[in-house]
Amino acid sequence: MERVGDAADKAAVRLAVSMGADEAQVGALVERQAEAKARKAAAQKGQPPAAQNGAPPAGPPMPAPKKKGWQAPQDAKTREKALKDGCPPCAPPLERCWHCFPNLPPAGAWDWLGKDQPGVRDRPGQPIKRFLQPGPHRNFPTRVCRKIYLLPLGDVSGAPAPEVLTELLRLWFCLEVERMKPLPAKALAAIERDEDGCGYGAQIECPSAQKVIHAHKPRDAFIVIGYTMEDLCNSSSGFGFLFGEANLDLSIGLFSFARYADDVPRSSPRFLRRCGMVLCHEASHLFGIKHCVYASCVMNGSNHLEESESRPFALCPVDLRKIQLTLDQAKVNGKDTPPVDLLARQRGLVAFFDAHGLVDDARFGRGLLSALTGEPEPDPEGAEAAAAPPPEGPSPPEPPPPEPPRPLRQLSDQGLKPLVTPGDGQPDAPPRRAEPACRTGRAEPACRTGRADPAAGAAAAESRQEAAGAGLRVAAAR
Numbered sequence: 001m002e003r004v005g006d007a008a009d010k011a012a013v014r015l016a017v018s019m020g021a022d023e024a025q026v027g028a029l030v031e032r033q034a035e036a037k038a039r040k041a042a043a044q045k046g047q048p049p050a051a052q053n054g055a056p057p058a059g060p061p062m063p064a065p066k067k068k069g070w071q072a073p074q075d076a077k078t079r080e081k082a083l084k085d086g087c088p089p090c091a092p093p094l095e096r097c098w099h100c101f102p103n104l105p106p107a108g109a110w111d112w113l114g115k116d117q118p119g120v121r122d123r124p125g126q127p128i129k130r131f132l133q134p135g136p137h138r139n140f141p142t143r144v145c146r147k148i149y150l151l152p153l154g155d156v157s158g159a160p161a162p163e164v165l166t167e168l169l170r171l172w173f174c175l176e177v178e179r180m181k182p183l184p185a186k187a188l189a190a191i192e193r194d195e196d197g198c199g200y201g202a203q204i205e206c207p208s209a210q211k212v213i214h215a216h217k218p219r220d221a222f223i224v225i226g227y228t229m230e231d232l233c234n235s236s237s238g239f240g241f242l243f244g245e246a247n248l249d250l251s252i253g254l255f256s257f258a259r260y261a262d263d264v265p266r267s268s269p270r271f272l273r274r275c276g277m278v279l280c281h282e283a284s285h286l287f288g289i290k291h292c293v294y295a296s297c298v299m300n301g302s303n304h305l306e307e308s309e310s311r312p313f314a315l316c317p318v319d320l321r322k323i324q325l326t327l328d329q330a331k332v333n334g335k336d337t338p339p340v341d342l343l344a345r346q347r348g349l350v351a352f353f354d355a356h357g358l359v360d361d362a363r364f365g366r367g368l369l370s371a372l373t374g375e376p377e378p379d380p381e382g383a384e385a386a387a388a389p390p391p392e393g394p395s396p397p398e399p400p401p402p403e404p405p406r407p408l409r410q411l412s413d414q415g416l417k418p419l420v421t422p423g424d425g426q427p428d429a430p431p432r433r434a435e436p437a438c439r440t441g442r443a444e445p446a447c448r449t450g451r452a453d454p455a456a457g458a459a460a461a462e463s464r465q466e467a468a469g470a471g472l473r474v475a476a477a478r
């Protein structure tokens, strides 16, 4: 009987071939799979893996084999330059948080930053100095247009509760967030749809929907974020389906969660995490923030679910500073508007994660708080333990040291699994490509994922395109 892990490996190879991988790339992928298998087998036996020729490796412990691929610049000097060059000093000092964020690993062939992948254009990064330069990428709330509106579009049954999403956006951006009334039936009927769809029922045509949303944009809206459980597409641009599309010129984003619940219950924290992360990621694009290469961060692009789910649900110091600077410059409550309180923001997010079962994200958030304050941030269980009387002895227990955040690849409490994962009763299922593999465009970052040509079949389905003016597009298929 074929092991599910083998089936998943084969599926990854099939995907690579369908995306146009040449022989060498496929060979490299197979080699990496074999190495991973050997490491796993060795770990199960508690031994280092055998060398490829079958002989035991010389000397003890096997270091993890070096992954080839482009390595994002994450040294202290690059980070300091990205965060501080051309930027006023900030309190609390965000540079204290760098150690909380894992480095981005070297990019594999199919990763966002890999060779010939959409992230190649993101490799130079967007340091604060560049972000602060005037240009069409800057987008500010104003005293009049100060609210973020969340619009349920069409069928939203099964989506996370709107009050949960609005609360998340409010905490994330420190702005008023309001749930927009559903569009009137006449407006909904005016939105073009592709009735044939792409396996998920009739699809909403994004440009048409954005146009309609824009026509109903409230006067005090800074940005409008539409979400739906219906599938999205952009037929005129050849995208058979899209996970989302953000239009900085219109300050409108539209995202579908339809494809995030294939393998998880819609009531699960994992589904909420997927939806919440894409919402915050895309809405941050509407602030003019491009993809991040300075650390593993929610603003990294991603080509597949393993990448997106390995990110922390948090902004690295550079991206958090961009939000902070934008809001502090905007002063939506007039000249006496107090600066953004980053500690309060972080505490609010930790409480949100705790309340919604996002255990690891809450722990990560507490690590950030500890780094910002320099004080230990006990977790709820730790707090209970600390409140209990000491068993014996006169001296009180020492406060626990700040807990470093765990690597995000260990999100086991939330039941997260890697992308090419055996199981789920679908041993031969192809790898999932569930997160928009975003690209940073010039003036209007927009994240799109879709199939290049629905009629062209699976072989053409993984093609990637960049369309003029739209900023970011990625074609992908299942």
Ligand SMILES: [Zn+2]
Binding pocket: 292, 293, 294, 295, 296, 297, 298, 299, 300, 315, 316, 317, 318, 319
């Ligand atoms: Zn970042």
Ligand SMILES: [Zn+2]
Binding pocket: 281, 282, 285, 291, 300, 301, 437, 438, 439, 447
């Ligand atoms: Zn993006």
